Amino acid sequence: KKWSNLMTNNKDWKSHLLSDDQMAQFIINGYMILETGGAPTINETIIKELNKLDSNPGDLVTDSVPLLKEIYDHPKLRGALASLLGHDYKINTHRHCHKNPSGSRSQTWHQDSLDNIGFHKRHNEYITQLLVMYFPQTVDKTMGPTALIPGSHLLSNHNTDRTASQGNFRHQVTAELHAGSLLILHYDIWHAGTANTSGNIRYMVKFLYDRMSKPSEPSWDHHEANLFEITKTLDSKRATGIQPSLNFKIKLNQRNMWNNLYGSNSAVEEYYDRFSGSWPKAPQESNK
Numbered sequence: 001k002k003w004s005n006l007m008t009n010n011k012d013w014k015s016h017l018l019s020d021d022q023m024a025q026f027i028i029n030g031y032m033i034l035e036t037g038g039a040p041t042i043n044e045t046i047i048k049e050l051n052k053l054d055s056n057p058g059d060l061v062t063d064s065v066p067l068l069k070e071i072y073d074h075p076k077l078r079g080a081l082a083s084l085l086g087h088d089y090k091i092n093t094h095r096h097c098h099k100n101p102s103g104s105r106s107q108t109w110h111q112d113s114l115d116n117i118g119f120h121k122r123h124n125e126y127i128t129q130l131l132v133m134y135f136p137q138t139v140d141k142t143m144g145p146t147a148l149i150p151g152s153h154l155l156s157n158h159n160t161d162r163t164a165s166q167g168n169f170r171h172q173v174t175a176e177l178h179a180g181s182l183l184i185l186h187y188d189i190w191h192a193g194t195a196n197t198s199g200n201i202r203y204m205v206k207f208l209y210d211r212m213s214k215p216s217e218p219s220w221d222h223h224e225a226n227l228f229e230i231t232k233t234l235d236s237k238r239a240t241g242i243q244p245s246l247n248f249k250i251k252l253n254q255r256n257m258w259n260n261l262y263g264s265n266s267a268v269e270e271y272y273d274r275f276s277g278s279w280p281k282a283p284q285e286s287n288k
Contacts, residue, residue: 016079017221023083024233027257030153030189033175034076034182042070043136043179050097050136050203061097061205071134072207077182083220084127084184084261085211092129092208100144100193100202107192109149122188124154125256132207133183137200144196145174146183146204151239153186154253155246171241216263227266234258 018026026032049065057064071077072091081089111122112131139145149172174194175183185191187208196202234254242250259265 013075013078013082016076017219018080018083019221020223020226020230021233023220023261024230024258026084026184026186027234027254027261028237029150029239030186031148031150031173031175032080032184033177034080034184035178036071036074036076036180036182040179042067046071046136047203050099051201053097056097056099058096059094061095068134068205071182071205072132074182077132077184080184081130081132081209084130085209086213086215086219088212090210090212092210094208096206098193098204098206100196100204102196102199102201104144104193104196104202106144106195109190109192111188111190124188124253126260127186127257128211129187130209131185131187131189132209133185134205134207135177135181135183136179136203136205138179139175139177139181139202140198141174141176142196142198143200143202144194144198145176147192147194148173148175148185149190149241151242151250152190153188154239154250154257171239214263215261218262222262230258231255 022032046065046067049067053064062068133146137143177183193204235251238247238250
């Protein structure tokens with residue numbers, strides 16, 4: 001059978017729901033990479049079809065290249081989207097093909113626009129929309145990989161002008177990917193396309209997915225026995241490079257995002273007062 005037919009018939013997306021740990025890591029970092037593991041022929045065919053286009057079809061890219069519909073029907077993607085957005089999520093009508101020829105310059109840091117998508121503000125503590133980037137070709141560091149600032153979705157309203165005006169960040173991530181990979185992003189994460197110096201075209205097709213209902217229970221592969229360890233992870237781990245002065249805000253937003261996705265305040269509360277205890281002792285004089 002052709003791989004695309006196998007893809008269409010494979011509806012076992014529930015076996016690809018994310019785990020508790022994968023959900024926590026997405027909350028912390030704001031992105032994840034899915035390797036589809038499909039045969040290379042589908043990616044090669046999509047590239048050939050994209051190369052035939054005389055102009056950018058914009059939102060109609062899936063009409064111009066119908067095989068793209070096999071990508072967003074992939075059970076791994078469907079499982080991840082159902083976990084993050086609920087099982088009744090919908091694909092947005094907006095989609096776009098980015099064609100970066102060799103010689104394309106880097107973008108500035110940015111968050112995607114909120115124009116015409118029905119939301120009036122950024123969401124530090126929620127996942128209401130996801131941005132999914134599909135790369136039909138392998139993307140190495142010369143082909144203009146997408147750069148990300150992990151954790152920046154948790155500070156989506158914080159110092160936007162300052163972030164946009166910066167160049168390289170010390171702990172930025174560049175998404176070097178295998179052909180057919182999917183990069184799933186929280187809509188508010190700061191990102192930028194980097195320069196393409198490869199001599200080849202880099203294609204990326206962008207899809208958006210929307211949450212349709214407020215969470216009332218976990219929509220991922222959840223196990224209640226993991227709650228204590230997940231709470232410790234959310235309270236103690238940050239994306240690398242976040243300013244220490246923002247630790248409390250990040251911790252609060254991480255925990256609130258988990259609780260909002262869970263549908264209740266499920267994070268295990270373990271109060272402790274780190275300022276109580278023995279009085280501090282005077283330092284010993286070194287000459288005694």
